[in-house]
Amino acid sequence: TERIILDCDPGHDDALAMILAAGNPGIELIAVTTCAGNQTLAKVTRNALSVCAIAGIDVPVAAGCQGPMVRPQMVAPDIHGDSGLDGPVLPAPVRELDPRHAVDLIIDEVMAAEPGTITLVPTGPLTNIALAMNKEPRIIERVKQVVLMGGGYTRGNRTPAAEFNIIADPEAAQAVFAGAWKVVMVGLDLTHQATADAEVVERIAAIDSPLSEFVVEILKFFGKTYREHQGFDAPPVHDLCCVAWLVDPKVFTTRSAFVAVELTGTWTTGMTVTDFEFLLGQAHNTDVAVQLDKPLLWDMTVDAIAALSAQ
Ligand code: BDR
């Protein structure tokens, strides 16, 4: 089993990542931590607790950073709505928030576990992860790997060059890529292949449970904003792909590269500059996700929703 801490900003695709992590027997979800991103910290934290309530997820949830390390805050209401998780009725939280700050929860869990056993899965801006590295640098060698959703090597979505999670806190992202740990970058080149097509939504609806209805509402709202603002036929469920790869690494192929975040560009700030060759003369520091097995992704996701619906 893969033991993970999911550091997220739910967020429609973050919610799906939580559900797959909780509903797949190969993943042990140790905790959910939240970071301001798609919406303010208060909103995304409340959303995380609502997802826990509807999906029966019984793990610690801790709130983290209120905003990026250096720059003004950026949120994404155009894609995720005013609540950060618009669409479904959000159930009242049933569990209390963990009293710790997310950064302290991450440090506590990593330092208490056997070295090399905990994977960090950041699916929002990287503020919490960068601060945890700074507060307790020993986590860097103790973490098994960091499997993050962010960036891209051929495109952006917030600007032509930059993806949202990276541009929302580029200094934090750069610290994470530069850290002496294994990083897997699940960027837009991969996640834009992970669309929830009508056929997928029908399979989820057929499970016919309160949770499956919740997921269908999530995908409908996400589909609408992606159609209107990004010109997609179906919504790409980015964050889900990170967890899916930990369930089964056959879900996508990777290529090794050097990745650095542009911090001073006139038009390219937040770009994940990706060197698959050695053009920059830098050692490779990242495994970059390239090609998705989409049927495998949706099979395991449908299975997880069915499993949580049955419990
Ligand atoms: C990323 O940004 C957020 O809007 C999504 O939740 C995902 O993590 C995609 O660029």
Ligand code: CA
């Ligand atoms: Ca996210």
